[in-house]
Amino acid sequence: MSSNDIQVIAAMALYFIVVLSVGFFYLKKSNKDSESYFLGGRGLGPWLTALSAEASDMSGWLLMGLPGIAYFMGASNAMWTAIGLAIGTYLNWKFVARRLRKYSEVAGNSITLPDFFSNRFHDDKRVLMSVAAIIILLFFCIYCGSCFVTCGKLFTQLFGLDYTTMMILGALVVFVYTFVGGYLSVCTTDLIQGTIMICALVIVFVGSVGMAGGVDNTVAFLQSIPGFLSATEQANPTLGPDGVQLVENGMPVFGDAAVYGTGIVTIVGCLAWGLGYFGMPQVLVRFMSVRHSDEIKKSRIIATIWVVISLASAVCIGLVGRAAMPDAFLTSSSAENIFILLAQVMLPAFVCGLVVSGIFAATMSSSSSYLLIAGSAISQNLYKGIINKNATEAQCMFVSRVALTVILIFGIVIALDQNSSIFQVVSYAWAGFGASFGPLMLLSLYWRRTNKQGALAGMLVGAVTVIVWSFAIKPLGGIFGVYELLPGFIFSLIAIVVVSLLTEPPSKKITDEFDSYMDADV
Secondary structure: OOHHHHHHHHHHHHHHHHHHHHHHHOHHHHOOOHHHHHHHHHOEOHHHHHHHHHHHHHHHHHHHHHHHHHHHHOHHHHHHHHHHHHHHHHHHHHHHHHHHHHHHHHOOOOOOHHHHHHHHOOOOOOHHHHHHHHHHHHHHHHHHHHHHHHHHHHHHHHHOOOHHHHHHHHHHHHHHHHHHHHHHHHHHHHHHHHHHHHHHHHHHHHHHHHHOOOHHHHHHHHHOOOOOOOOOEEOOEOEOOOOOEOEEOOEEOEOOOEEOOOOHHHHHHHHHHHHHHHHOHHHHHHHHHEOOHHHHHHHHHHHHHHHHHHHHHHHHHHHHHHHHOOOOOOOOOHHHHHHHHHHHHHOOHHHHHHHHHHHHHHHHHHHHHHHHHHHHHHHHHHHHHHHOOOOOHHHHHHHHHHHHHHHHHHHHHHOOOOOOOHHHHHHHHHHHHHHHHHHHHHHHHHOOOOOHHHHHHHHHHHHHHHHHHHHHHHHHOHHHHOOOHHHHHHHHHHHHHHHHHHOOOOOHHHHHHHHHHHHOOO
16 A cells, blocks of 8 residues: 555544544433434534535535536536526525424424424324335435445545445444434534535635646637537547447547437426425425524525535536546546546645545435434334334334444445446435425425325325336436426426315314414524
8 A cells, every 4th residue: 555545544534533523422412312313402503504404415426426427428417407406405495494494393393304294284193204204215225325335436446445345334434423423413524524525626626627727728628529518418428339438549539419318308307406405304304403493594595605616616527627637537437536536636645535535524424314314214203103102212212223224234235336326326316305205395384275185195196206207207218308306396296286175175273383383483
């Protein structure tokens, strides 16, 4: 092992020590009761809320998946996706955060998303809670898998170590501090990780421009690739029989620019990524845990600025990376390592270790949130809500930790294929949550006529549409090739409205609660 590798490992080890120390620091406070473990006792300030929400949301996808798609295919897909996410972030904080903070407290002091849906509609039989918990388990196992793929690719690219071994090791580090520290440790480390992530992105972006010969040379090179910088076309890498891009005279080969999907339909589909925020459990739970609703506005400003800078830097890293290292990666999967390689080449070893810790930071912040929320779905919503309604706090905590272990194993199994595309895995899980919970969240907060039957129909239709569209309809191409979140969101919204109107209206007790919930938390 070279001296550079040792310095990188030292920097990352320092980071790991800090993160794990935070987990143990919050051991006693987080384990006081379920509300403390899963929601931090509703005591998060605006900075902690904002950066925790965004760091847990973006994951390693921000530093690997998004730059990778920009590097391999050009600006269009990555750019429109980033724009959709930036808009969705702002709208979610604007229209959901304050109301959910208030309503979750009024609705039985709900500490999880399934809790909120069940309490909001006074679902005594816990059907909504059970269905929501199952959907969370399904898609969070996939999400955890994408994060563990990131861990494996990171250490394989850095040190040439075995992918599977490194993926499992990274997963175990995440598991330990989530298992020990609960929500407070996750959110506090998210604050650290969010800071590292944005600094890493900006540093690598600025450095890669200089490495590519400056702004003028970078733009000139990228413009020479047909469709690479276009918003309505995309680059068309020429692939060999083995699926690897061809190289001639040290330069990757591109064909004529390809039309970006089906034009406006594809662009709308990418912008639809923003709709996913309305149903994303790891973000919504941050809204529920903020100290006071009056602090939401400050959090919204912090979160929006962070997201815009981070997304713009990530897309630009992928684009500039193609100019700086045109033939470094010749498949879409391997292209997701461009951020790591740029950091290795341009930065001193110890600094590189700190910067690439940003990738592990993003992965840890997200996967820990996924593990925690999935664990709460099992212990609070399935075990205590359905199986053992008289369960003690100690029993719930035990079940949640067993659940964390099982989910960890499933995530590792999903991540065993090192050729998995982080971007594609995340996009599927993102669509699942956005379509299942997004329309229901909006109508729960804004439409008093929404009832339990409509809520159930919306969740089921959203989840089923994403699965069926992704595997059976999307391969047909054309307008059917649109991102599955868009049709899933629309059909779910229609299902909630139609079924709610065709069935009995909610009781007076529910509507009175709806009419007065904005008076809470004052």
